[in-house]
Amino acid sequence: MDKKKIIPIVVVMAIIAVVSSALIPVSAAYTYNRQNAVNYAVDNWNSNVPGSWWFNSHGGDCTNFVSWCLNEGGWPMRGLSYSTNYQWYMYGNPWPYSNSWTCADDFSKFLAIYSGRGYARSLAHHPWNEYFETGDIVQIDKDNNGRWDHTMIVTGINGDEMYMTYHTTNTLNKPLTQVISETLDDYPNARFMGYHLEDSFGW
Numbered sequence: 001m002d003k004k005k006i007i008p009i010v011v012v013m014a015i016i017a018v019v020s021s022a023l024i025p026v027s028a029a030y031t032y033n034r035q036n037a038v039n040y041a042v043d044n045w046n047s048n049v050p051g052s053w054w055f056n057s058h059g060g061d062c063t064n065f066v067s068w069c070l071n072e073g074g075w076p077m078r079g080l081s082y083s084t085n086y087q088w089y090m091y092g093n094p095w096p097y098s099n100s101w102t103c104a105d106d107f108s109k110f111l112a113i114y115s116g117r118g119y120a121r122s123l124a125h126h127p128w129n130e131y132f133e134t135g136d137i138v139q140i141d142k143d144n145n146g147r148w149d150h151t152m153i154v155t156g157i158n159g160d161e162m163y164m165t166y167h168t169t170n171t172l173n174k175p176l177t178q179v180i181s182e183t184l185d186d187y188p189n190a191r192f193m194g195y196h197l198e199d200s201f202g203w
Contacts, residue, residue: 030074031200032117034135037073038155041165044068045172051094052167055102060168063151064094064102066137070153073135075117076203085114104148108139111195118197127160128176137195138164138176144189152179 048056049068055061067090071077077089080096088110090097100110112120118137125131134157140150156163156173163173183190 029200029202030076032070032075032135032197033073034133034197034199037069037135037153040072041065041069041153041155042172045165045167046170049167050092051090051097051102054094056168060150062166062168063104063107064090065167066151066153067101067107070197078115085109088115104139104151107151108148108193108195111137111197115201116198117201118195121194121196123176123192123194128162129157129159132157132162132194132196136197138162138179139193139195140179140183141191141193142183142187144187144191148193 044065049061049065051064052061055064067088075088077091078087078098079089079091080087084098087098088100088107090101094102099106101107108120111118121131123138132154134154136154138152138154139148140152141147142149150166150168152164152166154162154176155165162176164176164179165172165174180192183192
């Protein structure tokens with residue numbers, strides 16, 4: 001083959017490679033700052049956060065509150081450019097927002113299945129301080145119907161006791177054993193799940 005023809009072909013292929021790489025999202029590394037998430041929860045447990053005014057009158061503000069805590073801890077939003085299961089965002093007050101930002105069940109799927117930012121971990125593991133850290137998440141399925149109803153953030157751990165902070169109703173550092181006991185009084189079949197969040201993760 002003529003060398004004069006080879007050079008332009010190589011140049012064209014190189015240009016295509018550069019352009020293609022620019023179109024492919026690069027996996028970025030993120031760090032979860034647990035203390036920032038906890039600080040936000042403690043500072044805002046009894047205050048409205050963006051969207052609270054809406055969600056308090058439409059089923060509850062618990063997951064919206066926890067989402068803002070995680071965002072403050074370094075979780076980046078995922079927007080409309082992603083398929084529904086991979087979205088997690090709130091760009092307004094509250095609109096527009098994804099179901100995963102505010103609905104406990106959708107949030108659990110994003111967290112444990114689609115995001116790579118954490119994973120489910122049974123609360124049956126004891127002592128809790130060996131399996132969980134502050135900034136981790138606990139959810140409740142009150143009716144044991146396969147759908148999570150309530151989301152809380154761990155804002156303290158002392159041995160085999162974890163302290164939960166959440167909205168709906170506004171609560172600061174309530175012992176998880178008490179949360180479980182009181183929930184079971186009203187919902188005898190309720191189930192509970194913890195989620196351990198990754199300290200670093202890709203996009």
